[in-house]
Amino acid sequence: MKIVVLAGGISTEREISVVSGTKVCEALRAKGHRAILLDVYFGLEGADVDEAFTEEYDIAAAAAYIRSFDSRVEASVSAGREFFGPRVLALCKEADMVFMALHGENGENGKVQAAFDLFGIHYTGSGYLGSALAMDKGLSKQIFRENGIPTPESVLIHRSEPRKTAEEYGMAFPCVVKTCCGGSSVGVYITEDEAAFADALEEAFTYEPQVVLETYIRGREFSVGVVDGKPYPIIEIAPLEGFYDYKNKYEPGSTIETCPACLSEEQTEKMQEYAVRAYEALRLESYGRIDFLMDEDGKMFCLEANTLPGMTPTSLLPQEAAAMGIGFAKLCETLIQVSKEKKFI
Missing domain, CATH: 3.30.470.20 (ATP-grasp fold, B domain)
Known part of the structure; x- marks a missing residue:
C-alpha cells in the first residue's frame, strides 16, 4: 500500500507526534508498504506527487526535515498561514491510506478528519465527530x-468569567485544573491551596479559553x-x-x-x-x-x-x-x- 504517515503539526505535542510517526513509518516499511513521513503543517517543498512513494526511502532524513521546521512553528501560526502545508493534500489523495500520527490540536480535534472526509481521503482512527467529542x-x-x-465531578470555567475560589466552585483541595482540549497532560495541575489554584487557572488559560476544574482522585x-x-x-x-x-x-x-x-x-x-x-x-x-x-x-x-x-x-x-x-x-x-x-x- 501507498501510505502517508502524517505527523508534526502545530500542537504542544508536535515532538511526540514526530516520534510516533517515525516509528510507524519504520514498521510499515518493514512490512513492505511504501510509507512516507509527512508534516501536515510544513509539507514537502518541490515533491513530485507521482514519484513520492518510492521503494527506497530514508526515514531518518524525512524526520530530520520535519524537525528542521520546529523553530518556525510559532511564527508561522502567528502569521496566519493556511494549515495544510505544500503537497500535503495532493500526497494524501494519492495514498491508499493516511496513518494519523498527529497528536493534540488540529490533529485529534476533528478538523483534519473533516477536511479529509470532504476530499475523499482515507485515514486511520475516528472520524470528525468522535474526534471532536x-x-x-x-x-x-x-x-x-x-x-x-463514572467520572470525577467537574466544573467548566471560561476565561471571560470572573475568577472565584475553588470553594466557590464547590471544590475541596486538592483539586485538578486542566485545559479543556489539551493532551499529553500539558496544562494539567494538581493544586493544594487557593494560591496554587489561582496560579494554575492563569497558567491553564494561556493554553485555551476553557478550563476543567475536577475533583482529585x-x-x-x-x-x-x-x-x-x-x-x-x-x-x-x-x-x-x-x-x-x-x-x-x-x-x-x-x-x-x-x-x-x-x-x-x-x-x-x-x-x-x-x-x-x-x-x-x-x-x-x-x-x-x-x-x-x-x-x-x-x-x-x-x-x-x-x-x-x-x-x-x-x-x-x-x-x-x-x-x-x-x-x-x-x-x-x-x-x-x-x-x-x-x-x-
Whole structure:
C-alpha cells in the first residue's frame, strides 16, 4: 500500500507526534508498504506527487526535515498561514491510506478528519465527530455522565468569567485544573491551596479559553485500548513520582507500566466494559484509548478518551497489543485494516 504517515503539526505535542510517526513509518516499511513521513503543517517543498512513494526511502532524513521546521512553528501560526502545508493534500489523495500520527490540536480535534472526509481521503482512527467529542474534556465528561460512566465531578470555567475560589466552585483541595482540549497532560495541575489554584487557572488559560476544574482522585492509574470495538488488556501506569504528567509519560524510567494490570477478574471486566461504553458513547471508530483512575475503595473513574494514542513500541496501546502477542508492526497494519470503513461521517 501507498501510505502517508502524517505527523508534526502545530500542537504542544508536535515532538511526540514526530516520534510516533517515525516509528510507524519504520514498521510499515518493514512490512513492505511504501510509507512516507509527512508534516501536515510544513509539507514537502518541490515533491513530485507521482514519484513520492518510492521503494527506497530514508526515514531518518524525512524526520530530520520535519524537525528542521520546529523553530518556525510559532511564527508561522502567528502569521496566519493556511494549515495544510505544500503537497500535503495532493500526497494524501494519492495514498491508499493516511496513518494519523498527529497528536493534540488540529490533529485529534476533528478538523483534519473533516477536511479529509470532504476530499475523499482515507485515514486511520475516528472520524470528525468522535474526534471532536473526545477532544473536549468538558463535553466528553458530560457524555460519560449521561451514559452512566463514572467520572470525577467537574466544573467548566471560561476565561471571560470572573475568577472565584475553588470553594466557590464547590471544590475541596486538592483539586485538578486542566485545559479543556489539551493532551499529553500539558496544562494539567494538581493544586493544594487557593494560591496554587489561582496560579494554575492563569497558567491553564494561556493554553485555551476553557478550563476543567475536577475533583482529585487519589489512587491507581490505568488505560484500556479499544480496537474495532473490542477491549485490549488493561495497563496500569505507576509514576515513581507525582502523577502521569508530560515528564512521566516520555522520560524513560520514570514510570512503571504493568500489562496486564494486577486486577481481579471482576475489576478487569468492569473497567473494560466502561472503556467500550465510553468508546461507543463518544462515537469513536477504529481504535482509541480510554484512561481511568481507581480510588482506594476500588471505585473506578473514567477520565478521558484518546483518539490518536501514542504509537511508539513502548507507548501504552502497543504494550497492550504486545500482551496479546501482537507485535508493533502488526498492530500498525491492524489499525489500518479496522479504519477502512467508518460509520460516523
